[in-house]
Amino acid sequence: MRKFAYETFLFLTWLLPMLFFSYLAFVFIFFTLFPDFPLILNQKNILALSNSQFAFGLILLFVLSFIGLYLKVKEKSLNFSLPKLGSTSEWLVLLTTSYFFSYFIIRTFFELRRFNSLLILSLTLFFIFFLYNLSTFLTSPNLEYFKLLIFSSQKKSYSLFSNKYHRQILLNFGRNGFILFLSTLFCLVLVYLTLWTLENVYAFGSQKVALILLLSSVWFLFGYLIKVQLQRRLNYLIYIFRKIAANKKVLHEFKEMTLNILKSFLIGLGIISLFAVIVGFFAWRLNRQAQIQKKLRESLVITDIVPHKTTLAELVKVRGYNFGWRLNPNDKLLSDYGPVIVEEWTEQQISFRVPLNWQVGELNLWVEKYETDNDNYTRKLQSNKLQIEIASRWTYYPSQEELDRKDIGSYISRGLKKIRRFILHRE
Amino acid sequence: MLFIDGTRRKLVQGMLLLISYYFALRILNSTNDFVTLVIIVSLYLAIFGTFKALFCSFASDLGKSKFNKSSFGKNLILSLLWVCSVILAKKAGASAWLFDSFDDATLLFFIYLPFALLFAISERTNIILAIILWLYTAFFYLNNFKLTTDLFTILAFWLFALAVFKKFYEV
Incomplete structure (x- = not known):
């Protein structure tokens, strides 16, 4: 295993x-x-x-x-x-x-x-x-x-082509199978062509034509298979089995081989199913x-806010799709506190600075856009809402008290804040 | 056209195919759709042995070069990786001076170039390929498939150009 x-x-x-x-x-x-x-x-x-x-x-x-x-x-x-x-x-x-x-x-x-x-x-x-x-x-x-x-036995190896009867059976099976496949394919092509002609040339209702033709074809194929192919193959198999049954050794080998083929088939099927x-x-x-x-790209949508966590007066980029040109003055970026003053508005990005009146905590951002078609009909589009977190300014910048203190604790704290600022301004 | 097998019998078969296709369209009073057109033209080319000529020429190219089984597979994988790398590089905006000046057909030719280099495709194979594309172009043009017509025309032009450059290089 x-x-x-x-x-x-x-x-x-x-x-x-x-x-x-x-x-x-x-x-x-x-x-x-x-x-x-x-x-x-x-x-x-x-x-x-x-x-x-x-x-x-x-x-x-x-x-x-x-x-x-x-x-x-x-x-x-x-x-x-x-x-x-x-x-x-x-x-x-x-x-x-x-x-x-x-x-x-x-x-x-x-x-x-x-x-x-x-x-x-x-x-x-x-x-x-x-x-x-x-x-x-x-x-x-x-x-x-x-x-x-797939192709070998674990106990005793029997080659599929070791006995002339086996070889004969397999070859016949393969040949007949191939002929059956070709004839079925031919019949299917004929059915398809007839269906297409009746539907397009004689303007029959497609469902009616399909039902009539498919049923008749299926019955015809079924009858053909039963009468000609299956009967011939059954006769042949009965003849081979009679011959094999006459010899006990050959019968034993045939049984072993059939079991091996079945086992190999099951293992092969298992492997193929696993991969599939x-x-x-x-x-x-x-x-x-x-x-x-694809769906996202076709609608007005915000995919990301960079940085996700920031502080007052910092630059924030809202990324997404289909923001378009800001042709209508009512197109705006909105927050829980109302419209936001935008610095740059492009197809996939809107930039703004965090207003000083925003409180510390989480708030929602979304875009509202008006679209006018050729008949001067205007409709309002609204994007999804994404959250941005506003942190205290002292999370990123040192306070006056920290600047005045000259001990190790204040240096570590200022170092940490510097790293935070670096991460914040990375984009 | 010497390497394309155009015997009298095949000529008659090819003409009959086109004529019967034309009359079938007139009787059914329908227009050509893209798939049927491609199938009919492919059959027409197959009757004239054009595809056979292409494969024989490609096989002869392979026979002339010093390929063994493993280097053939390796070059095939390298060509596949090349296609993916070009798609991704174009997506990331690499070499904008190059990719931005390409139309779709030129990009396809650019993708085909390493294949031609790695497998040492001869000018003869390139010309047969260009002729095949040319014939498709003619049929697409007649049936108003504008985008594909443009694309195939440019591709055929590039293949002819490649064959000429290759010959210059050899001379």
Whole structure:
């Protein structure tokens, strides 16, 4: 069981990054390449995720694959190595990819502009090393354990192709299954085309047509399957079973083999279901998050107040979406104490200084905006309310008494307040 | 067009496909939708062996370069990582002088460039790809799909340009 869990985890460290990268690349290329494509798919939502969400996901996946890489190195099936690339173009691609990734992560998490280039440079160097090893890791998934688990018996090994009867049964089953699949597909295409023609050309009601055609097709298919396919296969199986029953050894082997196939099938089904549940869960969460993001971006909404806790006369930034141009004089930022004097109003940010008349404690902030359409109809939009906490000024600045005292306690207190001020003015 | 297999029988098949498609549209009195158009043009190109020519040319490129199985996979993963890094870098506003001047088609070409470099795609493959895009462009234009027409035209132009630059570099 421990081995199974270990191998499953190792496989997931390979699968999840591969899925994420492939999915992102596919969605982007597909939607950029076919802008006229009429389908509206939810998958497009992933591109609406914010930079910080992408960065968190990316770091999580990188950490996961790093653990996978480390485990593989420990198993001695892979080695950490410095990049050994064949051509200049490979170096160029690796270098640029590393730069882009590091730029994205640094710009998402850090606001210290002075050190940005230094941080980006050092992270790029790390990524050159990491991405090279990551590409080696992602190229070589280890599926041997699962292959063994599914295709071999634990007690006694019977090859599926050891007996000519078995081989014959399997080959026939495969061939007939394939023919059945093709014929069903053909029938379905015919049904679809007939449905489409009747609905579009003869303007039948779509529900009526669908019901008539689907019922008749289903009955036709059912009859066809029963009469031709199933009957023929049953006759063939009866013939094979009679032959097998004549030989007891072969019968025993056949029973063992059937049990093994059943066991392997159940184990395989279990593994596939486990992966499907895990991957499905991640995909569902990601899609849900992306949908929420998309919805947020389409409405007047405050997402963040920076800093969340502040004091009087300090600059506060209200961040969100769709604040728009302040065309109407009645557009305003409101608090529990009334309208606030705004210093800067942009599409995604409103800045103001905390008025001196605000009391210490928590209060709500929200935006009111008037939107006029082409018919001169005006409607009022109101954003969500977010809380801001106003602290006493002496939480951040030293009082006169502290400045006058020259003991260690006052120095520590002033130091602490200086750190608080640094954090407050960081943005 | 020498490398595209255009025998007389295929020519007749291709023409018949287009004519029957045209008459089917006239009889049904309906307009082309995007998906049907893409399928029909793809079938038309498949009949003329254009896709076959593309895959054969790509396989020949791979055969000429010193690829083994592991370096092929590694380059494929590097190309995938490149696509994601470009998307994220553009989102974060990296190299604004570069990305801000790109339209969608040029960005797609920029994403395709490392693939062409890593797999040493020859000018022949690029030209076949450009011809395929060109033919799609013509059909999209005839059926008033404006955005896709523009996009495919620019992409075809870039692919031709890449083929020419590659030839210059070799000469």
